[in-house]
Amino acid sequence: MLEGNLAIIGYGLSAIGPGVGIGLIFAAYVSGVARQPEVRGVLQTIAILGFVLCEQLAIFGIALAFVFS
Amino acid sequence: MGAIDNAADVLAAAETGEGGFWEDAYPVIPHPGELIVGIISFAILYFLYKKYVVPRLEAMLAERQRTIEGGIERAEAMQAEAKASLEQYRAQLAEARNEAAQIRDQARAEGQQILEEMRAQAQEESARIVARGGEQIAAARQQVINELRGQIGALAVDLAGRVVGESLADDARRNGTVDRFLDQLDGMSGSSAVPVPEGTR
Protein backbone atom coordinates (compact mmCIF):
# COMPACT_ATOMS: atom_id res chain seq x y z
CA MET A 1 0.00 0.00 0.00
CA LEU A 2 2.98 2.26 -0.08
CA GLU A 3 2.74 5.11 -2.48
CA GLY A 4 5.61 7.21 -3.57
CA ASN A 5 7.93 8.18 -6.29
CA LEU A 6 11.05 6.63 -7.65
CA ALA A 7 12.64 10.06 -7.78
CA ILE A 8 12.55 10.30 -4.01
CA ILE A 9 14.42 7.01 -3.78
CA GLY A 10 16.91 8.57 -6.15
CA TYR A 11 17.25 11.46 -3.79
CA GLY A 12 17.80 9.08 -0.92
CA LEU A 13 20.58 7.39 -2.87
CA SER A 14 22.12 10.70 -3.80
CA ALA A 15 22.20 11.71 -0.16
CA ILE A 16 24.43 8.77 0.78
CA GLY A 17 27.56 10.19 -0.81
CA PRO A 18 27.31 13.67 0.67
CA GLY A 19 26.41 12.12 4.03
CA VAL A 20 29.63 10.13 4.08
CA GLY A 21 31.59 13.08 2.75
CA ILE A 22 30.28 15.53 5.31
CA GLY A 23 31.00 13.03 8.06
CA LEU A 24 34.59 12.68 6.87
CA ILE A 25 35.03 16.45 6.62
CA PHE A 26 33.83 17.13 10.13
CA ALA A 27 35.75 14.17 11.54
CA ALA A 28 38.90 15.68 10.07
CA TYR A 29 37.91 19.08 11.40
CA VAL A 30 37.35 17.76 14.91
CA SER A 31 40.64 15.89 15.03
CA GLY A 32 42.42 18.88 13.56
CA VAL A 33 41.04 21.20 16.19
CA ALA A 34 41.80 18.68 18.91
CA ARG A 35 45.37 18.53 17.74
CA GLN A 36 45.85 22.25 17.27
CA PRO A 37 43.13 24.31 18.91
CA GLU A 38 44.76 27.59 17.90
CA VAL A 39 43.99 27.13 14.18
CA ARG A 40 40.32 26.62 14.85
CA GLY A 41 39.20 29.72 12.95
CA VAL A 42 41.01 28.77 9.77
CA LEU A 43 39.87 25.17 9.95
CA GLN A 44 36.28 26.23 10.53
CA THR A 45 36.14 28.19 7.31
CA ILE A 46 37.74 25.39 5.37
CA ALA A 47 35.47 22.79 6.94
CA ILE A 48 32.35 24.78 6.13
CA LEU A 49 33.57 25.29 2.59
CA GLY A 50 34.10 21.55 2.20
CA PHE A 51 30.77 20.83 3.80
CA VAL A 52 29.07 23.17 1.37
CA LEU A 53 30.72 21.70 -1.71
CA CYS A 54 29.76 18.25 -0.51
CA GLU A 55 26.23 19.19 0.38
CA GLN A 56 25.79 20.63 -3.09
CA LEU A 57 25.41 17.08 -4.46
CA ALA A 58 22.57 16.32 -2.10
CA ILE A 59 20.92 19.59 -3.09
CA PHE A 60 21.20 18.63 -6.74
CA GLY A 61 19.57 15.38 -5.75
CA ILE A 62 16.59 17.01 -4.12
CA ALA A 63 16.15 19.47 -6.97
CA LEU A 64 16.24 16.73 -9.56
CA ALA A 65 13.92 14.61 -7.47
CA PHE A 66 11.33 17.32 -7.72
CA VAL A 67 12.00 17.81 -11.40
CA PHE A 68 11.41 14.16 -12.21
CA SER A 69 8.64 13.47 -9.74
CA MET B 1 -20.46 41.01 -28.67
CA GLY B 2 -20.50 37.26 -28.61
CA ALA B 3 -17.06 37.21 -30.11
CA ILE B 4 -15.72 39.49 -27.44
CA ASP B 5 -17.22 37.35 -24.68
CA ASN B 6 -15.71 34.38 -26.31
CA ALA B 7 -12.33 36.00 -26.40
CA ALA B 8 -12.60 36.98 -22.75
CA ASP B 9 -13.48 33.43 -21.86
CA VAL B 10 -10.51 32.18 -23.77
CA LEU B 11 -8.26 34.68 -22.04
CA ALA B 12 -9.60 33.75 -18.63
CA ALA B 13 -9.15 30.11 -19.43
CA ALA B 14 -5.61 30.78 -20.55
CA GLU B 15 -4.92 32.68 -17.35
CA THR B 16 -6.30 30.02 -15.07
CA GLY B 17 -4.41 27.48 -17.12
CA GLU B 18 -1.24 29.46 -16.59
CA GLY B 19 -1.96 29.73 -12.87
CA GLY B 20 -2.34 25.99 -12.86
CA PHE B 21 0.97 25.73 -14.61
CA TRP B 22 2.67 27.74 -11.88
CA GLU B 23 1.00 25.69 -9.23
CA ASP B 24 2.18 22.44 -10.73
CA ALA B 25 5.44 23.77 -12.08
CA TYR B 26 8.70 22.28 -10.95
CA PRO B 27 9.89 24.24 -7.97
CA VAL B 28 13.22 24.78 -9.75
CA ILE B 29 11.61 26.95 -12.42
CA PRO B 30 11.83 30.56 -11.24
CA HIS B 31 8.64 32.53 -11.18
CA PRO B 32 9.30 35.68 -13.24
CA GLY B 33 7.46 38.04 -10.91
CA GLU B 34 9.37 36.75 -7.91
CA LEU B 35 12.66 36.96 -9.80
CA ILE B 36 11.97 40.57 -10.69
CA VAL B 37 10.91 41.47 -7.18
CA GLY B 38 14.00 39.73 -5.84
CA ILE B 39 16.32 41.62 -8.19
CA ILE B 40 14.69 44.96 -7.44
CA SER B 41 14.74 44.44 -3.67
CA PHE B 42 18.33 43.32 -3.79
CA ALA B 43 19.33 46.26 -5.97
CA ILE B 44 17.62 48.80 -3.72
CA LEU B 45 19.11 47.33 -0.59
CA TYR B 46 22.55 47.10 -2.20
CA PHE B 47 22.34 50.71 -3.29
CA LEU B 48 21.37 51.84 0.20
CA TYR B 49 24.17 49.82 1.79
CA LYS B 50 26.78 51.00 -0.66
CA LYS B 51 25.72 54.61 -0.44
CA TYR B 52 24.97 55.01 3.25
CA VAL B 53 25.28 52.07 5.61
CA VAL B 54 28.73 50.72 4.85
CA PRO B 55 30.46 54.13 4.46
CA ARG B 56 29.00 55.22 7.78
CA LEU B 57 30.16 52.04 9.48
CA GLU B 58 33.60 52.30 7.90
CA ALA B 59 33.91 55.92 8.96
CA MET B 60 32.94 54.97 12.49
CA LEU B 61 35.45 52.10 12.55
CA ALA B 62 38.19 54.38 11.28
CA GLU B 63 37.33 56.95 13.90
CA ARG B 64 37.36 54.30 16.59
CA GLN B 65 40.75 53.16 15.40
CA ARG B 66 41.97 56.73 15.62
CA THR B 67 40.44 57.17 19.04
CA ILE B 68 42.07 54.03 20.34
CA GLU B 69 45.42 55.09 18.97
CA GLY B 70 44.88 58.57 20.39
CA GLY B 71 43.98 57.00 23.73
CA ILE B 72 47.17 54.99 23.71
CA GLU B 73 49.14 58.09 22.90
CA ARG B 74 47.38 60.01 25.63
CA ALA B 75 48.10 57.23 28.11
CA GLU B 76 51.73 57.26 27.09
CA ALA B 77 51.88 61.01 27.49
CA MET B 78 50.27 60.70 30.89
CA GLN B 79 52.76 58.07 31.92
CA ALA B 80 55.63 60.24 30.76
CA GLU B 81 54.17 63.14 32.68
CA ALA B 82 53.82 61.03 35.79
CA LYS B 83 57.39 59.90 35.39
CA ALA B 84 58.56 63.46 34.97
CA SER B 85 56.71 64.63 38.03
CA LEU B 86 58.10 61.69 39.99
CA GLU B 87 61.58 62.70 38.90
CA GLN B 88 60.86 66.27 39.84
CA TYR B 89 59.57 65.19 43.20
CA ARG B 90 62.61 63.08 43.77
CA ALA B 91 64.88 65.93 42.76
CA GLN B 92 63.05 68.23 45.10
CA LEU B 93 63.31 65.70 47.87
CA ALA B 94 67.04 65.32 47.29
CA GLU B 95 67.42 69.06 47.20
CA ALA B 96 65.51 69.42 50.43
CA ARG B 97 67.66 66.76 52.00
CA ASN B 98 70.75 68.51 50.77
CA GLU B 99 69.52 71.75 52.13
CA ALA B 100 68.72 70.21 55.46
CA ALA B 101 72.15 68.68 55.63
CA GLN B 102 73.65 71.98 54.72
CA ILE B 103 71.67 73.77 57.37
CA ARG B 104 72.72 71.18 59.88
CA ASP B 105 76.34 71.52 58.89
CA GLN B 106 76.10 75.24 59.08
CA ALA B 107 74.49 75.05 62.48
CA ARG B 108 77.15 72.73 63.65
CA ALA B 109 79.84 75.00 62.28
CA GLU B 110 78.26 77.97 63.91
CA GLY B 111 78.06 76.15 67.21
CA GLN B 112 81.67 75.21 66.85
CA GLN B 113 82.54 78.76 66.08
CA ILE B 114 80.57 80.05 69.02
CA LEU B 115 82.30 77.52 71.21
CA GLU B 116 85.65 78.56 69.87
CA GLU B 117 84.84 82.18 70.40
CA MET B 118 83.70 81.51 73.91
CA ARG B 119 86.76 79.52 74.60
CA ALA B 120 88.99 82.18 73.16
CA GLN B 121 87.18 84.82 75.15
CA ALA B 122 87.54 82.81 78.33
CA GLN B 123 91.17 82.22 77.66
CA GLU B 124 91.65 85.85 76.95
CA GLU B 125 89.86 86.73 80.14
CA SER B 126 91.86 84.31 82.16
CA ALA B 127 95.04 85.48 80.50
CA ARG B 128 94.10 89.01 81.29
CA ILE B 129 93.35 88.15 84.89
CA VAL B 130 96.58 86.25 85.17
CA ALA B 131 98.44 89.12 83.59
CA ARG B 132 96.88 91.62 85.89
CA GLY B 133 97.72 89.46 88.89
CA GLY B 134 101.25 89.20 87.64
CA GLU B 135 101.45 92.94 87.17
CA GLN B 136 100.13 93.56 90.62
CA ILE B 137 102.59 91.12 92.02
CA ALA B 138 105.35 92.73 90.06
CA ALA B 139 104.25 96.18 91.17
CA ALA B 140 104.10 95.08 94.77
CA ARG B 141 107.45 93.49 94.40
CA GLN B 142 108.86 96.57 92.77
CA GLN B 143 107.45 98.64 95.57
CA VAL B 144 108.87 96.31 98.13
CA ILE B 145 112.18 96.31 96.30
CA ASN B 146 112.19 100.06 96.04
CA GLU B 147 111.37 100.43 99.67
CA LEU B 148 113.84 97.80 100.66
CA ARG B 149 116.47 99.32 98.41
CA GLY B 150 116.26 102.63 100.16
CA GLN B 151 116.15 101.07 103.57
CA ILE B 152 118.82 98.52 102.77
CA GLY B 153 121.09 101.28 101.49
CA ALA B 154 120.54 103.41 104.54
CA LEU B 155 120.75 100.38 106.79
CA ALA B 156 123.87 99.07 105.20
CA VAL B 157 125.57 102.44 105.27
CA ASP B 158 124.42 102.96 108.82
CA LEU B 159 125.67 99.57 109.73
CA ALA B 160 128.90 100.02 107.91
CA GLY B 161 129.37 103.47 109.47
CA ARG B 162 128.91 101.98 112.81
CA VAL B 163 131.29 99.18 112.01
CA VAL B 164 133.83 101.48 110.45
CA GLY B 165 133.07 104.26 112.82
CA GLU B 166 132.83 107.00 110.39
CA SER B 167 129.81 108.47 108.70
CA LEU B 168 129.46 107.66 105.07
CA ALA B 169 125.96 109.06 104.70
CA ASP B 170 126.79 112.03 102.62
CA ASP B 171 128.94 110.22 100.21
CA ALA B 172 126.92 109.87 97.08
CA ARG B 173 129.48 107.65 95.48
CA ARG B 174 129.10 105.23 98.32
CA ASN B 175 125.39 105.30 97.76
CA GLY B 176 125.97 104.45 94.14
CA THR B 177 128.14 101.56 95.18
CA VAL B 178 125.36 100.04 97.19
CA ASP B 179 122.89 100.55 94.41
CA ARG B 180 125.22 98.94 91.89
CA PHE B 181 125.70 96.04 94.13
CA LEU B 182 122.01 95.61 94.56
CA ASP B 183 121.49 95.84 90.85
CA GLN B 184 124.06 93.16 90.34
CA LEU B 185 122.21 91.01 92.82
CA ASP B 186 119.02 91.76 91.00
CA GLY B 187 120.48 90.80 87.72
CA MET B 188 121.73 87.49 89.00
CA SER B 189 118.55 86.51 90.74
CA GLY B 190 116.00 88.19 88.28
CA SER B 191 114.18 86.73 85.32
CA SER B 192 116.60 88.18 82.83
CA ALA B 193 119.58 85.89 82.78
CA VAL B 194 121.62 88.39 80.83
CA PRO B 195 123.81 90.30 83.25
CA VAL B 196 123.65 94.02 82.70
CA PRO B 197 127.07 95.27 81.69
CA GLU B 198 128.49 97.53 84.30
CA GLY B 199 129.57 100.34 82.08
CA THR B 200 126.20 101.11 80.48
CA ARG B 201 124.66 102.34 83.64
Added chain:
Amino acid sequence: MTTVVSAAEEFVPPSAPDFWQPLVGEGAFAITRSMIVMVLVTIGLAVVMMLVTRRLAVVPGRGQFRLEGVYGLVRNSIGRDIIGTDHFRPYVPLLFTLFTLILLNNLMGIIPPVQFPTMSRIGFPLALALGVYVVYLVAGVRRRGLGGFLKNLVPSGLPFWVVPVVFVLELVTFLVTRPVTLTLRLFGNMFAGHILLLLFALGGEYLLLNGEGLLKLVSIPAFLMFILFSAFEILIAFLQAYVFILLASVYIAEVYADDH
Protein backbone atom coordinates in the same frame (compact mmCIF):
# COMPACT_ATOMS: atom_id res chain seq x y z
CA MET C 1 -0.65 4.89 7.25
CA THR C 2 -3.90 4.88 5.36
CA THR C 3 -4.47 1.26 6.34
CA VAL C 4 -3.94 1.96 10.03
CA VAL C 5 -5.98 5.09 10.21
CA SER C 6 -9.51 4.72 9.05
CA ALA C 7 -9.74 8.37 8.34
CA ALA C 8 -12.47 10.54 7.03
CA GLU C 9 -9.96 12.18 4.76
CA GLU C 10 -6.73 11.01 3.30
CA PHE C 11 -3.49 12.47 4.60
CA VAL C 12 -1.93 14.71 2.00
CA PRO C 13 1.81 15.06 2.51
CA PRO C 14 3.23 18.53 1.86
CA SER C 15 4.72 18.96 -1.57
CA ALA C 16 5.88 21.56 -4.03
CA PRO C 17 2.50 23.13 -4.82
CA ASP C 18 2.18 24.17 -1.18
CA PHE C 19 4.77 26.83 -1.89
CA TRP C 20 2.76 28.44 -4.63
CA GLN C 21 0.66 30.96 -2.75
CA PRO C 22 -0.56 33.77 -4.99
CA LEU C 23 -2.34 36.50 -3.13
CA VAL C 24 -3.27 38.90 -5.90
CA GLY C 25 -3.55 38.01 -9.54
CA GLU C 26 -2.68 34.91 -11.47
CA GLY C 27 0.06 33.59 -13.64
CA ALA C 28 3.62 34.71 -14.19
CA PHE C 29 3.28 38.11 -12.55
CA ALA C 30 0.98 37.31 -9.69
CA ILE C 31 1.85 38.87 -6.37
CA THR C 32 2.74 35.96 -4.14
CA ARG C 33 3.16 35.54 -0.44
CA SER C 34 6.92 35.28 -0.74
CA MET C 35 7.06 38.56 -2.66
CA ILE C 36 5.27 40.32 0.16
CA VAL C 37 7.67 38.80 2.69
CA MET C 38 10.65 39.81 0.58
CA VAL C 39 9.46 43.38 0.20
CA LEU C 40 8.66 43.66 3.90
CA VAL C 41 12.06 42.28 4.84
CA THR C 42 13.79 44.66 2.45
CA ILE C 43 11.93 47.67 3.78
CA GLY C 44 12.49 46.59 7.37
CA LEU C 45 16.21 46.07 6.81
CA ALA C 46 16.58 49.36 5.00
CA VAL C 47 14.75 51.28 7.73
CA VAL C 48 16.60 49.61 10.60
CA MET C 49 19.99 49.97 8.94
CA MET C 50 19.44 53.61 8.09
CA LEU C 51 18.19 54.39 11.58
CA VAL C 52 20.95 52.57 13.40
CA THR C 53 23.74 53.96 11.24
CA ARG C 54 22.34 57.49 11.23
CA ARG C 55 24.07 58.27 14.48
CA LEU C 56 27.02 56.01 15.06
CA ALA C 57 29.00 56.44 18.23
CA VAL C 58 32.57 55.43 18.82
CA VAL C 59 31.36 53.82 22.01
CA PRO C 60 28.45 51.72 20.74
CA GLY C 61 25.00 51.42 22.23
CA ARG C 62 23.11 48.15 22.26
CA GLY C 63 21.64 48.28 18.78
CA GLN C 64 24.84 49.49 17.27
CA PHE C 65 26.80 46.83 19.13
CA ARG C 66 24.74 44.04 17.57
CA LEU C 67 24.93 45.59 14.14
CA GLU C 68 28.67 45.88 14.54
CA GLY C 69 28.90 42.22 15.50
CA VAL C 70 27.21 41.18 12.26
CA TYR C 71 29.15 43.70 10.24
CA GLY C 72 32.42 42.59 11.80
CA LEU C 73 31.68 38.96 10.95
CA VAL C 74 30.96 39.82 7.32
CA ARG C 75 33.74 42.33 6.96
CA ASN C 76 36.58 40.70 8.83
CA SER C 77 36.10 36.95 8.98
CA ILE C 78 34.73 36.65 5.46
CA GLY C 79 35.62 39.69 3.39
CA ARG C 80 39.07 40.43 4.72
CA ASP C 81 40.22 36.90 5.44
CA ILE C 82 39.08 35.36 2.17
CA ILE C 83 39.25 38.08 -0.47
CA GLY C 84 42.38 39.58 1.06
CA THR C 85 43.27 42.79 2.80
CA ASP C 86 44.03 44.68 -0.40
CA HIS C 87 40.87 44.09 -2.39
CA PHE C 88 38.00 43.36 -0.03
CA ARG C 89 36.70 46.88 0.52
CA PRO C 90 34.59 47.34 -2.64
CA TYR C 91 32.84 44.04 -1.96
CA VAL C 92 31.84 44.66 1.63
CA PRO C 93 28.50 46.30 0.73
CA LEU C 94 27.63 43.36 -1.52
CA LEU C 95 28.50 40.77 1.10
CA PHE C 96 26.74 42.66 3.86
CA THR C 97 23.60 43.10 1.75
CA LEU C 98 23.55 39.41 0.86
CA PHE C 99 24.13 38.30 4.41
CA THR C 100 21.50 40.43 6.08
CA LEU C 101 18.93 39.86 3.36
CA ILE C 102 19.37 36.09 3.30
CA LEU C 103 19.56 35.75 7.06
CA LEU C 104 16.40 37.72 7.70
CA ASN C 105 14.50 36.05 4.88
CA ASN C 106 15.53 32.63 6.15
CA LEU C 107 14.53 33.50 9.68
CA MET C 108 11.13 34.49 8.31
CA GLY C 109 10.58 30.77 7.79
CA ILE C 110 10.35 30.34 11.55
CA ILE C 111 9.15 33.65 12.94
CA PRO C 112 5.47 32.97 13.69
CA PRO C 113 3.39 35.63 11.94
CA VAL C 114 5.16 34.99 8.63
CA GLN C 115 6.52 31.45 8.74
CA PHE C 116 7.32 31.28 5.10
CA PRO C 117 10.93 31.12 3.94
CA THR C 118 11.20 33.46 1.00
CA MET C 119 14.19 31.60 -0.34
CA SER C 120 12.10 28.46 -0.86
CA ARG C 121 10.86 30.12 -4.05
CA ILE C 122 13.78 29.75 -6.41
CA GLY C 123 13.32 33.18 -7.97
CA PHE C 124 14.83 34.97 -4.96
CA PRO C 125 18.02 32.95 -4.52
CA LEU C 126 18.42 33.15 -8.28
CA ALA C 127 18.21 36.94 -8.14
CA LEU C 128 20.88 37.06 -5.43
CA ALA C 129 23.10 34.56 -7.22
CA LEU C 130 22.79 36.61 -10.41
CA GLY C 131 24.04 39.62 -8.46
CA VAL C 132 27.10 37.69 -7.30
CA TYR C 133 27.57 36.25 -10.80
CA VAL C 134 27.60 39.67 -12.42
CA VAL C 135 29.96 41.03 -9.78
CA TYR C 136 32.57 38.32 -10.07
CA LEU C 137 32.42 38.18 -13.85
CA VAL C 138 32.82 41.94 -14.11
CA ALA C 139 35.63 41.91 -11.54
CA GLY C 140 37.44 39.13 -13.41
CA VAL C 141 37.16 40.76 -16.83
CA ARG C 142 38.12 44.12 -15.44
CA ARG C 143 41.20 42.78 -13.73
CA ARG C 144 42.68 40.75 -16.56
CA GLY C 145 40.75 41.78 -19.65
CA LEU C 146 38.58 39.29 -21.50
CA GLY C 147 41.52 37.44 -23.05
CA GLY C 148 43.45 37.24 -19.82
CA PHE C 149 40.34 36.19 -18.00
CA LEU C 150 39.73 33.29 -20.39
CA LYS C 151 43.40 32.37 -20.41
CA ASN C 152 43.50 32.36 -16.64
CA LEU C 153 40.79 29.72 -16.52
CA VAL C 154 43.28 27.04 -17.54
CA PRO C 155 46.14 26.34 -15.17
CA SER C 156 49.51 26.65 -16.80
CA GLY C 157 51.79 23.67 -17.33
CA LEU C 158 49.21 21.27 -18.73
CA PRO C 159 49.90 19.10 -21.80
CA PHE C 160 48.50 20.87 -24.85
CA TRP C 161 45.87 18.21 -25.64
CA VAL C 162 44.30 18.56 -22.21
CA VAL C 163 43.96 22.31 -22.48
CA PRO C 164 40.73 22.44 -24.54
CA VAL C 165 38.99 19.92 -22.28
CA VAL C 166 40.00 21.74 -19.11
CA PHE C 167 39.08 25.04 -20.68
CA VAL C 168 35.56 23.89 -21.51
CA LEU C 169 35.14 22.34 -18.07
CA GLU C 170 36.35 25.45 -16.30
CA LEU C 171 34.23 27.70 -18.46
CA VAL C 172 31.15 25.64 -17.69
CA THR C 173 32.04 25.71 -14.00
CA PHE C 174 32.51 29.42 -14.12
CA LEU C 175 29.49 30.34 -16.17
CA VAL C 176 26.94 27.70 -15.23
CA THR C 177 27.80 25.50 -12.27
CA ARG C 178 28.67 28.22 -9.83
CA PRO C 179 25.54 30.38 -10.08
CA VAL C 180 23.36 27.30 -10.35
CA THR C 181 24.82 25.67 -7.27
CA LEU C 182 24.72 28.96 -5.40
CA THR C 183 21.03 29.25 -6.22
CA LEU C 184 20.13 25.63 -5.69
CA ARG C 185 21.90 25.32 -2.37
CA LEU C 186 20.02 28.14 -0.75
CA PHE C 187 16.76 27.18 -2.41
CA GLY C 188 17.12 23.49 -1.63
CA ASN C 189 17.98 24.00 2.02
CA MET C 190 15.09 26.33 2.63
CA PHE C 191 12.67 24.29 0.58
CA ALA C 192 13.58 20.98 2.17
CA GLY C 193 13.67 22.50 5.65
CA HIS C 194 10.25 23.99 5.23
CA ILE C 195 8.81 20.79 3.81
CA LEU C 196 10.19 18.94 6.80
CA LEU C 197 8.55 21.41 9.16
CA LEU C 198 5.29 21.17 7.22
CA LEU C 199 5.45 17.41 7.38
CA PHE C 200 5.79 17.37 11.15
CA ALA C 201 3.14 20.01 11.64
CA LEU C 202 0.59 18.59 9.21
CA GLY C 203 1.30 15.00 10.20
CA GLY C 204 0.94 15.80 13.89
CA GLU C 205 -2.26 17.68 13.22
CA TYR C 206 -3.65 14.87 11.12
CA LEU C 207 -2.83 12.26 13.73
CA LEU C 208 -4.36 14.39 16.46
CA LEU C 209 -7.57 15.02 14.59
CA ASN C 210 -8.07 11.79 12.69
CA GLY C 211 -6.04 9.23 14.61
CA GLU C 212 -7.73 6.56 16.68
CA GLY C 213 -6.97 5.90 20.32
CA LEU C 214 -3.28 5.78 21.10
CA LEU C 215 -2.39 7.11 17.68
CA LYS C 216 -3.43 10.54 18.89
CA LEU C 217 -0.48 10.38 21.27
CA VAL C 218 1.92 9.99 18.37
CA SER C 219 1.18 13.61 17.51
CA ILE C 220 3.07 14.68 20.62
CA PRO C 221 6.49 13.54 19.37
CA ALA C 222 5.58 14.96 15.98
CA PHE C 223 5.01 18.39 17.50
CA LEU C 224 8.14 18.04 19.60
CA MET C 225 10.08 17.27 16.47
CA PHE C 226 8.50 20.32 14.89
CA ILE C 227 9.83 22.49 17.69
CA LEU C 228 13.23 20.83 17.55
CA PHE C 229 13.49 21.30 13.82
CA SER C 230 12.35 24.90 14.12
CA ALA C 231 15.35 25.48 16.35
CA PHE C 232 17.49 23.56 13.88
CA GLU C 233 16.18 25.79 11.11
CA ILE C 234 17.58 28.82 12.92
CA LEU C 235 21.00 27.24 12.66
CA ILE C 236 20.39 26.39 9.01
CA ALA C 237 19.20 29.92 8.30
CA PHE C 238 22.39 31.38 9.72
CA LEU C 239 24.60 28.75 8.12
CA GLN C 240 23.10 29.23 4.67
CA ALA C 241 23.49 33.00 4.82
CA TYR C 242 27.09 32.50 5.96
CA VAL C 243 27.78 29.91 3.28
CA PHE C 244 26.28 32.06 0.55
CA ILE C 245 28.59 34.97 1.21
CA LEU C 246 31.47 32.59 1.94
CA LEU C 247 31.15 31.13 -1.55
CA ALA C 248 30.55 34.54 -3.08
CA SER C 249 33.77 35.82 -1.54
CA VAL C 250 35.65 32.66 -2.57
CA TYR C 251 34.56 33.26 -6.16
CA ILE C 252 35.57 36.90 -5.92
CA ALA C 253 38.86 35.98 -4.26
CA GLU C 254 39.70 33.73 -7.17
CA VAL C 255 39.72 36.80 -9.39
CA TYR C 256 42.49 38.28 -7.29
CA ALA C 257 44.45 35.09 -6.78
CA ASP C 258 47.59 35.32 -8.87
CA ASP C 259 47.76 31.61 -9.52
CA HIS C 260 44.82 29.72 -10.72
